Amino acid sequence: MTETQSPLTAPEVSRWRKAFTDITTGNAIISLFSVLAAIIVGSIMIAFTDKDVQAAAGYFFSRPGDTFAAIWDSVSGAYAALFRGSVYNYTADTFVRGIRPLTETLKFATPLIAAGLGVGLAFRAGMFNIGGQGQLLMAAAAAGYVGTTMSMPWPIHMLVATAAGMAAGALWAGIAGFLKAKTGAHEVIVTIMLNHIALYLLAWMLATQGVLQAPGSQNPKTAAMPDSVVLPKILGPQFNLHAGLILALIAVAFTWWLIERSSIGFRFRAVGLNPEAAKTAGINVSRVYFTAMLIAGALVGIAGVSQVQGTVTSGFGGDIDAGIGFDAITVALLGRSSPLGILGAGVLFGAFKAGGFAMQASQGVPVEIVLVVQSLIVLFIAAPPLVRAMFHLPDPERKARKLRNKKEVSA
Structure with a gap:
């Protein structure tokens, strides 16, 4: 040790080096x-x-x-x-117009964050949930059915439709979790099949009077959502950003608490790291698989709800997914299955979606x-x-x- 280096400063240098590493x-x-x-x-x-x-x-x-x-x-x-x-249109003549692109980014990011959380949670439990498309479609169908066929005052109607969408997403993902827990069926195969089933089931619903097809219409599209079921605009009618973003942020906080602070989250992580060791330690691995997929489906359901009740309130067709179910896999991978990482990745991909059209329009x-x-x-x-x-x-x-x-x- 040199004369200028004291015993008290050596550990501090080591800690900084470790942090940098x-x-x-x-x-x-x-x-x-x-x-x-x-x-x-x-x-x-x-x-x-x-x-x-x-x-x-x-x-x-x-x-x-x-x-x-x-x-x-x-x-x-x-x-x-x-x-x-x-992010910000610095060529706009007013601040309101200048900040509008950021609100569009957050609007596009909202379903990506929610769906990414569902995929990421399954990753943490050792499962590959690529059934986001099917879970989102079933959530959209349930929320759309409650919205167009039932009459309730706001906000009860909005909350019931939201709960119905999350429950439908959980149920659709729970099928894959149940089959994996009871029969050992691989969730990748099951969720792929469920995606196709959901796609054609929604197509049937949209083409059937009395289910989802708008009354008196021959087009495979629902009627417009009533005002009692629409998620309110956060920043007023001049922006498209709706309260689905608040739902997504609540979902981020809940997922972080679930994974990092709850006992069930500890079981999820243990099974995800080593299911055999977790089973030896007394953890019911089958129950973890089923529970994780239920919660993951409910989180993806928020994405479907935000689409139906916030973004496409004029009625939706079979393209309501808009690729979100598969983009969520990318968001979860980029976010390393961490709730905060998924939040950042969702905003980034939302920026790509919002800014991509500006790149094409202004620069070709x-x-x-x-x-x-x-x-x-x-x-x-x-x-x-x-x-x-x-x-x-x-x-x-x-x-x-x-x-x-x-x-x-x-x-």
């Missing part, structure tokens, strides 16, 4: 750099599809500066349009590029060694292997 090798940094890598690849695609870049590349060797300037203009213009369409960037970026995020998250190699991040597993090898050699 945890940050640079943890799951959060992998998610962050996965998004960054996807955006970089998306930038390359934007540049290659831009007509000005293609024209400048034709005489690259005579005037290379024109090509680089065109690349900068296309990429910066695209992401500036993404920002204006999803194909909206499909946003979908490619989302898919690349999943790809990079699924390959942490690739992300570590791209950004030269330390690998904690490699260090652990070196320590084990040293111990084996010394032994």
Whole structure:
């Protein structure tokens, strides 16, 4: 120990170094750099599809500066349009109009957060719930049926429809949980089948008078939701942001408490880490599977409720899912199945949805590029060694292997 280093300061340095190591090798940094890598690849695609870049590349060797300037203009213009369409439109003449894109982002994020929580909760319990589409459709059908066929005062009607949607989502997911608990049926196969069943069951409902089809109509669509069942607008009628966001935030807080602070959440995590060890410790693994899927389905049901009672109040058809059921898997993966991580991932994907249209409208960037970026995020998250190699991040597993090898050699 040197003269300038005292015994009291050495542990402090060690703690800071440990904290830095945890940050640079943890799951959060992998998610962050996965998004960054996807955006970089998306930038390359934007540049290659831009007509000005293609024209400048034709005489690259005579005037290379024109090509680089065109690349900068296309990429910066695209992401500036993404920002204006999803966060704040700084070209608007009033603050109200300027902040509208952020409210649209939160509107798109609301069902993604709720559905992502349902997928993430199942992940924590050791199950792969890819039945979000079916659970959302059944929740939408139940909420729509209560909304269009029953008459109650507000807010009772709104609350009953919300409860019906969550119950339908829980019931649909509970089928998969029950079959896994009692027969060992794999939840991936079961939820895929349930997605198809829900899709065609909803199509039948929408084409049948007296169930969901609007009275006197031949179109496969429901009637408009009555005012007594519609979720109120949070910021007034000039914005589309509705109280479904509040439901989603409550769901985030509840899921965090359930996983991190409750005894049932401890059982979920134990079964998710090692079901055999959990069974040996006295945990009823079958009950955990069934209970986790019930709660996961109810959380996905909030997404269906927010769509029917908040976003598409003029009536909905078979496309009410809008890809949310499968996007929720990406949100859960990006959020590392953590409630707060899913909240952030849902807002990010909501920004992609809201800003993608602005990119296409103002810059001519194909909206499909946003979908490619989302898919690349999943790809990079699924390959942490690739992300570590791209950004030269330390690998904690490699260090652990070196320590084990040293111990084996010394032994």
